[in-house]
Amino acid sequence: MVNVPSAPSTLRVALLLLAPCSLLTLAGVLDTLREANEQEGRLLYQWQTFTPDGRPLRTTSGVDIPVDGAFTDAMGRDTLLVLADEFQPFGGSPLLVSALSRAAHHYRRIAGIGAGTSWLAQAGLLDGYRASINWQIFSAFSEQFERVIPTQNVFELDRNRLTCAGALATVDALLAMLAQDCGAELAERVATHLISGPLRTISDRQRIPFVTGPGERHPKLADALRLMESNIEEPLTTDDIAQLVGVSRRQLERIFRQHLDAMPSRYYLALRLEKARAQLQRSSKSVLQIGLACGFTSAAHFSNVYRDHFGVTPREDRRNYQAGREV
Template sequence: MTSTVRRIGFLLWPGTRAITLALAEEALRVAQRVHPDVHYELRFLQVEAPAQGGAEDGSLPDEAGWRLPGELWAGKLEGLQKLFLLADEPPTSLAPALSSAIKHLVRGGCAIGGLSAGVYPLAQMGLLDGYRASVHWRWQDDFTERFPKVIATSHLFDWDRDRLSACGGLAVLDLLLAILARDHGAELAGAVSEELVVERIREGSERQRIPLQNRLGSSHPKLTQAVLLMEANIEEPLTTDEIAQHVCVSRRQLERIFKQYLNRVPSQYYLELRLNKARQLLMQTSKSIIQIGLSCGFSSGPHFSSAYRNFFGATPREDRNLRRSSSPFEISQPAVERR
């Protein structure tokens, strides 16, 4: 085991939650505590100048009032073996100078990673083209459409050559444990996981979504089978009779199961499933409303619009205009070029 000092940087966007950073930082600090030959030097940098009301020390508060650690980025990135970009929502911009500094660091041999929405700026800079990248399931459609050259996965985390990514949440800790295992051996990673009372060390290739029975709050096998069929047949919906036949129960029995566990009939649950998928596509992609309606099993634009309005209280167009999240990520241009 080597005593080489490894320098790791964390580049933080405003709004980064304490838990996201703490999971990564704590794994490294515990590793140093449990083994005297492990040395990490951590550096924290904030991406942009504080907004009005920021602290006198320049740190940026998140929505809960937590202040990001470290100093504001001041034009240089150097001396790091790894750099992680952290954001909990897709950033809307990236200054050209910061983009240039990150690329320069990567050319010098620095491994680079994106945690949670930190994969967005990496993809915008082209640093993930041809690489696997773990993308949180909430952003899968949006990310895939914006960055077709990136191999977006639903893995907990990905480590593709010198590119690292974790979808967010506890997967950040999983990735750091994998780093510890590669840097210092599986024994140390196991010791850190025990110290943090981690039940098991998960592989990066494991899928993000929790088991369906946990999401439904039920372990009824026929209900699980039926919902899996619905999720696999969004574009061409099955009838209730077809679903009942596939799961080997009568239509009446299937309706009783749905009513008992989900308080709705199968057709109502299926419709809500398709409408929620349609809303996700409306907010995260630039597909036309008609394309989205057809891809979610609606036979025509009026049919889709009517069902959508009845469920959400607004037409698809109104909802997209009112609720669509931040504009597509762009690298900011120098003021002299914006005319």
């Protein structure tokens, strides 16, 4: 039985908008919070917008967004969301970085959206936390912030830190926040009304271009990965995939070893297991139903392979996940 958090009173959210910031990122936050209020029929989330100096924010599309005032760390809200769309140097903003450092004392949860994650890292707010980093700045971020645990998942929710890669992943991150606050059922309803498609989880990775050299895509690898993504319930063999993408089995294995450091069969299995793990965490389907949906022939086979990969059985992993949400 899944435990659902009791309906909270109005949760106060502060949105710190840092240029450059896009309308897409801002709308992803505001529309998700607004729809949550609509679905609950009451003021579940109440938000205010801020910039460092209180002046309107000019978005990347040239639209000026009025705000409620200048950001200060002592305002105190349930959640602080820091939104930005590009990695920026911090040398000219010591007061803002200092204010963000102190914000941890006044907010129950702190989130970085897109390059907002870089600002949180600069303020020391992500030391020892997993953080979702946009693939375009992943290398630079990893070199600069050695105490952060960077990932290329679409978002991360690690204790009281929420981070996401930005753009469309913003909605996924906000839905995860909503599920944590009010339960998965409300998050599913909001997702349905936003027409966002299946909920992505922290197990879902960013779609990153595969390259063989500067700017050169590898179409055969991309084709093979699309086939794997599209055939989870009835997995293809390596020979099937090689034939469909127009290469020999040996060529396909060489491409996978070169670019993903894995054999196609092992990568495919890990992909199916990650899909299964996401369903265990986000649905009430039985272990058998999930195993069959992810291409395993029986509950026993699924459980054995799952334990070999993750170190726990599917039932243990689901129990651990639910226990963590209750903390």
